[in-house]
Amino acid sequence: xxxxxxxxxxxxxxxxxxxxxPLLKVEGVHTYYGKSHILDGVxxxxxxxxxxxxxxRNGVGKSTTLKAIxxxxxxxxxxxxxxxxxxxxxxxxRVARVGIAYVPEERRIFPLLTxxxxxxxxxxxxxxxxxRKTELLDKVYAYFPVLAERRNQAGGTLSGGExxxxxxxxxxxxxxxxxxxxxxxxxxxxxxxxxxxEIIGVLRGEGVAVLLVxxxxxxxxxxxxxxxxxxxxxxxxxxxxxxxxxxxxxIHQYLGV
Amino acid sequence: xxxxxxxxxxxxxxxIVTGMILALVASGLTLIFGIMDVVNFAHGELFMLxxxxxxxxxxxxxxxxxxxxxxxxxxxxxxxxxxxxxLRPLIGRDPLTTxxxxxxxxxxxxxxxxxxxxPVARKIQEPITGHFQLFYLDYPYYRLAIAGLxxxxxxxxxxxxxxxxxxxxxxxxxxxxxxxxxxxxxxxxVLTAVFAIGSGMAAASGVLFGPLVGxxxxxxxxxxxxxxxxxVVGGMGSLSGSIAAAIFISLLEAYASLWVSPAQAVxxxxxxxxxxxxxxxxxxxxxxxx
Amino acid sequence: xxxxxxxVYWVGFTVILALLIVAPxxxxxxxxxxxxxxxxxxxxxxxxxxxxxxxxxxxxxxxAFFGLGMYGAAAALVTTRxxxxxxxxxxxxxxxxxxxxxxxxxxxxxxxxxxxxxxxxFSQIFYVIIFTSTAWTGGENGIxxxxxxxxxxxxxSIRFTPAVMHWFVLGVVTLSYLLxxxxxxxxxxxxxxxxxxxxxxxxxxxxxxxxYKIVAVMLSGLFAGLAGVLYAIQNQFAAPDFVFFLVSGExxxxxxxxxxxxxxxxxxxxxxxxxLREVFSRFFxxxxxxxxxxxxxxxxxxxxxxxxxxxxxxxxx
Numbered sequence: 001x002x003x004x005x006x007x008x009x010x011x012x013x014x015x016x017x018x019x020x021x022p023l024l025k026v027e028g029v030h031t032y033y034g035k036s037h038i039l040d041g042v043x044x045x046x047x048x049x050x051x052x053x054x055x056x057r058n059g060v061g062k063s064t065t066l067k068a069i070x071x072x073x074x075x076x077x078x079x080x081x082x083x084x085x086x087x088x089x090x091x092x093x094r095v096a097r098v099g100i101a102y103v104p105e106e107r108r109i110f111p112l113l114t115x116x117x118x119x120x121x122x123x124x125x126x127x128x129x130x131x132r133k134t135e136l137l138d139k140v141y142a143y144f145p146v147l148a149e150r151r152n153q154a155g156g157t158l159s160g161g162e163x164x165x166x167x168x169x170x171x172x173x174x175x176x177x178x179x180x181x182x183x184x185x186x187x188x189x190x191x192x193x194x195x196x197x198e199i200i201g202v203l204r205g206e207g208v209a210v211l212l213v214x215x216x217x218x219x220x221x222x223x224x225x226x227x228x229x230x231x232x233x234x235x236x237x238x239x240x241x242x243x244x245x246x247x248x249x250x251i252h253q254y255l256g257v
Numbered sequence: 258x259x260x261x262x263x264x265x266x267x268x269x270x271x272x273i274v275t276g277m278i279l280a281l282v283a284s285g286l287t288l289i290f291g292i293m294d295v296v297n298f299a300h301g302e303l304f305m306l307x308x309x310x311x312x313x314x315x316x317x318x319x320x321x322x323x324x325x326x327x328x329x330x331x332x333x334x335x336x337x338x339x340x341x342x343x344l345r346p347l348i349g350r351d352p353l354t355t356x357x358x359x360x361x362x363x364x365x366x367x368x369x370x371x372x373x374x375x376p377v378a379r380k381i382q383e384p385i386t387g388h389f390q391l392f393y394l395d396y397p398y399y400r401l402a403i404a405g406l407x408x409x410x411x412x413x414x415x416x417x418x419x420x421x422x423x424x425x426x427x428x429x430x431x432x433x434x435x436x437x438x439x440x441x442x443x444x445x446x447v448l449t450a451v452f453a454i455g456s457g458m459a460a461a462s463g464v465l466f467g468p469l470v471g472x473x474x475x476x477x478x479x480x481x482x483x484x485x486x487x488x489v490v491g492g493m494g495s496l497s498g499s500i501a502a503a504i505f506i507s508l509l510e511a512y513a514s515l516w517v518s519p520a521q522a523v524x525x526x527x528x529x530x531x532x533x534x535x536x537x538x539x540x541x542x543x544x545x546x547x
Numbered sequence: 548x549x550x551x552x553x554x555v556y557w558v559g560f561t562v563i564l565a566l567l568i569v570a571p572x573x574x575x576x577x578x579x580x581x582x583x584x585x586x587x588x589x590x591x592x593x594x595x596x597x598x599x600x601x602x603x604x605x606x607x608x609x610x611a612f613f614g615l616g617m618y619g620a621a622a623a624l625v626t627t628r629x630x631x632x633x634x635x636x637x638x639x640x641x642x643x644x645x646x647x648x649x650x651x652x653x654x655x656x657x658x659x660x661x662x663x664x665x666x667x668x669f670s671q672i673f674y675v676i677i678f679t680s681t682a683w684t685g686g687e688n689g690i691x692x693x694x695x696x697x698x699x700x701x702x703x704s705i706r707f708t709p710a711v712m713h714w715f716v717l718g719v720v721t722l723s724y725l726l727x728x729x730x731x732x733x734x735x736x737x738x739x740x741x742x743x744x745x746x747x748x749x750x751x752x753x754x755x756x757x758x759y760k761i762v763a764v765m766l767s768g769l770f771a772g773l774a775g776v777l778y779a780i781q782n783q784f785a786a787p788d789f790v791f792f793l794v795s796g797e798x799x800x801x802x803x804x805x806x807x808x809x810x811x812x813x814x815x816x817x818x819x820x821x822x823l824r825e826v827f828s829r830f831f832x833x834x835x836x837x838x839x840x841x842x843x844x845x846x847x848x849x850x851x852x853x854x855x856x857x858x859x860x861x862x863x864x
Contacts, residue, residue, distance in 0.1 A: 070439055071438075072435060072438070072439065091438070091445070092435075092438035092439055093437075093438045093439075093440075093441050093443050093444060096438070096439055096440060096441035097441045101439075102439040104436065104439070108433055108436045109436075110428070110429050110432045110433055110436070110437075111432060112428065112432055113425065113429060113432070117425050117428075117429075120422070121425060121426070121429050121437070121440040121441075121442060122440050122441065124422040124425065124426075125441055170440065174440070174441060
C-alpha cells in the first residue's frame, strides 16, 4: 500500500528549484565528538510539508544530523535555518518550541509517565487553549486507538510498536512544522512497517514535513519525495525517490554491505 | 530486661516525629539528586539557615507561621542563587566537582551563620504549646503538629509532582533530561526550580524542628549525614523510598535509645546503611514506580 | 620523558628538600612548627591522592585512617613505659591498615558518589565510636601523652626537639613521597590510572578491578595512618575531632586546590590552604573559612585542575 493511495498524489516540485524558501535548510554543518569529526559539512533542505529521506550505512552521521538540527548536538561550524531564521545556536527546548519535533532512534518515551502524561509533555505549553488541547488529544486518540486504550498505563509497559506510536504522537502534540524521525522501524516487527508508512502518511496529510532517517530502503522510497544519501559525514547524492528502484546501483553504493 | 509497653509506644511516636522531619529533609535531597545527580552537601546548612531566618522573622513579627513561610521562600531563593552561581557552571563536568562545590558552599554558609549569629544557640518558641497525657509523660502537642505538618508538606509535594504541568516537567526531566528538552520543556529552569524547592523544604524542616532544639550554626551537620543515609537506604532518587527509610531509621534509633545513649543510637543508622549496601545496594525501599 | 626534564625535576626536588632541611635553623619556632604541620597534612593529602587522583575514587574516609593512626600511636605511647617511637608507629599503622581493610571491604564495590558517601559515613562511625567510648579513648577530651624519644634501643637516643622532630617528619614524608612515586609509576600504578580513565575497559581486559581498588584503599589508608602517627607525636595529643568527616573534606580540598594525580600537588595544596588560613585568620579571626571557602568554590569552577594540574603529565614521568 503506497502513501499516495492513502491520501492521494501530492504535487511534485522540481528537484532543483523550490519556488519558496525551504522550511529547513542545513548548510555545511560540522560536528565533533571529542576528537572525532562526525559531520564533515552536511547540507540539505526540506520543503514545507515535504517528506525527505536520509539514507546511509550505520555510523555515517544520520542520527547526528538530526541531533544537530534539534539542538542536541552543537555544530562547530555551519548553519541551520528554519523558516529563514538561524536556529543553530538555540537550546533544544527552544528549537522544539519554534516547531521542530524530534523522535529519537530508541524512541525514548518517558517510562514512568503514563501515556497521557507523555503526551502532555508536548501538550502543556504556553499559548495553547484548553479547547485546542482537547482537540489535539482527540485527534491523536483517533489516529492511534491503542494509545487511547492505554492512556493511563506507564509508558515503559508498552510494546515496542506502541512506544513508537507514542513517540510520534507525543511529537505531534507540539504541533510541529517538521518532525525529525530517526529510524522509526528499527527493532519493530515487519508488519509494523506498513503502520509506520501509514503514520507518515497521516503526518503528510496534516501538512507536517518529515525528515526521515532510515535503513529500511523500501519504506523510505515509498514514503519520501526526495532522498539524500550520506556517507562519512557528508551528503554525497541527492535524488527524487520516484527515480530510484530498490535495487538501484546508487542504493547499493551507499547502503550495500 | 523488661521494657514496659508504654515506653515503646512513646518511642514509637518520637520515632515517627523525628522520622517525618528527616523525611522532609531527605525528600529535598532526593529530589535534587534524582533530577540532576547532585549530592547537595550544603543541604544541612540550608536547613540551619532556614531555622535562623525563622528566628529573625519570628522576632520581627511574632508569628510562627509567617516565619515558616518567609524562611521557606527566602531559602528557596538562596537555593536558586546557589544553583545558578555554583552548580550551573559545572553541568557536564565530572560529578565529583558538584560534591566539592556543595561542600565548599556548606563551609561558607556554616561560617557565615557563625559570624552573623554567634555561637550561642537561639530559641524558637513553639506555636502550639500545651501537653497531653501520654502515659506518664506530658507529651507536647507541638511534636504531633510537626509530624502532621511535615506529612502535609510532603503530601503537597507528591500531589504537585503527580498532577500539575510542572510536576510532569520535573518528572520527565528526571527520567530523560535530553528528551525533556526535545519536548520543549525549559530544562535549565526546571533544574533551578527543583534546587529551589529542595532548599525550601530543608528550610521548612529547620523552622519546624527549631523549637525542639536550639538553633545554632552546627545543627545542619548531623542532619545532612542522617539525610544522606536515608537517601541511600531508600534508593537514591526515590521519593517514596526516602520517606519510608526516614521513618524506618528514626524508629529504630528511637527504640535503640531505650538501651543506649542517644549519641550512640545513631550507630543504628550506620548499621542499617552498611547492611543495605551489603545486601540491597539499590535501596531497601525501592518501589516499582516512583 | 626527555633527560632534561628529568634533570630539572630532580634539581628542583633537591633544592626544595635542602630548603626544608635548613628551615628549622632559620625560622622562628612558630613557623617552624607550622612548616612541620604542613608536611604532615601534605602527607595525608598525598595519601588521599592515591585514591582521588590515581584511581579516580573520591574518598571522604581519610579522617578515619588519619585519626586511627593517631589513636594507635596514642595507645602505644600511653600504655608502654618508656614510650617507644617504633611501637607507636607499629600500632598506628596496623590500626590504620585494619580500618582501611574494613572500609575497603564494604565500599570498593560501590561507584563514585556512593563510595564517597559511604567513606564519609565510615568516618562518622569511627568518630561516634571514639567519641562515646570515653573509657578507652578519653571521649571528647582525647588523650594526652608524652613524646617518645627518637631512639633505637641500645644504639642511640635523641630527644625530639622541634628541630629534630621537623627533620624526622621531613625524612618520613620524603621517603613516603619517593615510595609513592615509585608505586604510582609501577605497573600497579598504571593499572590504577587505567581504572580511573576507564574502569569498564580495564575490567574487560581482565584485571581484577576490585582487588586493585582494595589495595589502593589500603595503601592510601596506610600512609594516612602514618600521617596520623606523626601528628600524634608532634602534638602529643589525640582527639576525636580529627576523625570527624570535615577533616576528610579539608583533605579533599587540599587535593583539588593543589592538583590531583600529581602527588606533589596535594602537598602544595595543603601548604597553600594552611598559609591562606593563617593569613586570613589574622584579618577575619574565626570566620576565615568564608573567604577561603569561596576561593575554593571558585577554584573548583574555574581551575579544576588545581595549581599544579597543568604539570600533571610532567610530574608523573
